[in-house]
Amino acid sequence: MASCRDMEDIVEDLSMRRARGWAVVNTHPHRERLALENLMRQQFHAYCPFMLERVRHARRTREVSRPLFPGYVFVELAADTRWGPICSTFGVRTLVRSGEQPSFLPGDFIEDLKIREIDGVIVAPSRSFEIGQTVRIAGGAFQDFVATIIDLDERDRVTVLMELLSRPVKVKLTSEQVAAC
16 A cells, blocks of 8 residues: 555656646757757757658759758757756757747647657658549639649649640649549
8 A cells, every 4th residue: 555655756746747748949940950969969858750851953853851840849848847958059049938938739749740650750641632533623713624633742732634725734723622523
């Protein structure tokens, strides 16, 4: 049977866990990796979600990992943690604050991001459309026109080919503006 002192320790431990959260750290431009490395070197539990982005340069296409939230990393902090050293870390611009206290994100938000990671990068949800699929335009000036998807963009845009005035015409739309036939 647990003593009263043991129960106090358990309650204190639970309240400390609840008092922990993920603080948002603003980094210098393109310095997320540097800030992440230096924060971890100082024994902070830091996290920066990355995603793969297709980059085209000089007729070459390659996939590069880029931060999901450019300019930001997250640091897990307890309410009583001294956060002054975070602001003087190389790569860090400032700690996002509400007044004089750090702003915290709920731990569930970060955990949901970590669940979507595969091999260190956030995986985008599967697309509902495929290249070559016939779709009906669901809104805008071309509503109810039938078109064929010719390209899918990382930014949730769809390029379709449709007949307009007896000519094939390319139109870029958002995925919300098209529906499967």
